[in-house]
Amino acid sequence: MIVNDWSDREIAGLRAATPGCSQVVHFNHAGASLPSQATLEAMARQLQREADIGQMEAGIEGARLEEEARQAAADLLHANPQNIAFASSGSAAWGQAFAALGPWRAGERILVGRHEWAGNLACMAEAVKAGARLEVIPCDETGAVSVSSLEQMIDTHVRLIALTWLPANGGLINPAEAIGQVARRHGIAYFIDAGQALGQLPCDVQSLGCDVLKGAARKFLRGPRGTALLYVREGFLEQLAPRCLDVLSAPWDGQGFTLRNDARRFETSERSLVLIAGLANALKEANQLGIARIRGRIQELATKIRDDLRQIPGIELQDLGLPGQQSGLIAFTLEGWDAFALKQRLAESNINIGANGTAYTPLDMQARELPAVARIAVSYLNTDQEIGVLLQALAQLAREPGQTSTSTSRP
Structure with missing residues (x-):
């Protein structure tokens, strides 16, 4: 259920507690x-503790904060703490889990949505070199992954179904739970890239039916850069053998080195407890606010922005998915403007948006013949006043001669 019961006072308080909102x-x-x-x-x-008493000695308090973060992450995902590992990035987490599946053989199949993140595809390319086949699941009439088409593609050679739940290049929300039902029914491994979902949509791994789920914490969770979550289903863990091991992931038991029996087999003993301390707080803040409430506010603001963008001449929305059921990622193009040049021009007025080139979601961008899109991504922190500033700036740029860029794949 989508909840939208935010008061102006609550939003003002959250913004006052966020330094960047005034900048x-x-x-x-x-x-x-x-x-x-x-x-x-x-x-x-945590950084001051490390400076005051020593980094290793400050690790005692850091370890306590780390367990707070693990419990908060488990609460967020409706999982158990032992199913949660921390990583430096979503890409690192996904790559580690994929590599841990072991060698690929000729004829084995990987089924992916057209919107798959390029970093995940890069990992899969290694399996293709070994003879595996990477196949794209067709889209339905809304542009989402077609569950019925997926069902028809299943055979005994399918080893993995991989889904980017919320693509980085627009507002589509793929049917992750329905795809999970197909995967479970056929006993096929199911990986979800939830990078844009964490902190924006409720994420219940039990309902999703996934074996692995990952996502960076710097996005809608508002955590520090360099932190990410990795969930591994308990019954699936024993099938995964991580490539890189150390004294944490495979400790010495007196006889030899034995893999941990929890998701921390994907962690190493050397990690930033400073970043983990920040992650713990960000996760607790998200849980306290309530993800269903966050979803409601983001959807309301994003719907307003989409409606208003349609009124600006030269702007064309490039979102997929059902209107009214899209995410807070709004993709658009402005006639005559390169997306990266547009992003830079707005930044000169202290307005931050994103831009995505083909390199990030290549299968979808190529299928739709889009070299790049500009991207507005909404948070519960945003206000109607900020929306007005953004729209006024875009309307002004729509009246100016466009600008081009030399690259369509920059971050």
């Missing part, structure tokens, strides 16, 4: 959101 008009939350002052202070305290 920029930020609509790039899908790239990285603005951390709260409390998250910054949590990191500063």
Whole structure:
């Protein structure tokens, strides 16, 4: 159920507790959101402890904060703490889990949505070199992954179904739960890239039916850059053998080195407890606010922006998915303007948006013949006043001669 019961007072308080809100008009939350002052202070305290008493000695308090973060992540995903590992990025988490599946053989099949993140595809390319086949699941009439088409593609050679739940290049929300039902029914491994979903949509791994789910925490969760979550289903864990091991992931038991029996077999003993301290606070803030409430506010603001963008001459929305059921990522193009040049021009006025080139979601961008899109990504922190500033700036640029860029694949 979508809940939207935010008061102006609550939003004002959250913005006052977020330093960046007074500095920029930020609509790039899908790239990285603005951390709260409390998250910054949590990191500063751990950093100061390390300076005061020594980094290893400060690890005692750091370890406590790490377990708080693990419990908060488990609460967010409706999982158990032992199913949660932390990583430096979503790509690193996905790559580690994929590599842990072991060698691929000729004829084995990987089924992916057309919207798959390029970093995941890069990992799969290694399996293709070994003879595996990477196949794209057709889309339905809304542009989403077609569950009925997926069902027809299943045979005994399918080893993995991989889904980017919310693509980085627009507002589509893929039917992750329905795809999970297909995967479970046929006993096929199912990986979800939830990078844009974490902190924006409720994520219940039990309902999703996934074996692996990952996502960076810097986006809608408002965590520090360099942190990510990796969920591994308990019954699936024993099938995964990580490539890189150390004294944490495979400790010495007196006889030899034995893999841990929890998701921390994907972690190493050397990690930033400063970043983990910030992650713990960001996760607790998201859980306290309630993800269903966050979803309601984001959807309301995103719907308003989409409606208003349609009134600006030269702007064309490039979103997929059912209207009214899309995410807070709004993809568009402005006639005569390169997406990256547009992003840079708005940044000169302290307005942050994103831009995505073909290199990030190549299968979908090529299928739709889109070299690049500009992207507005909404948070519960955004206000009607900020929306007005953004729309006024875009309307002004729509009246100016366009600008081009030399690249369509930059971050």
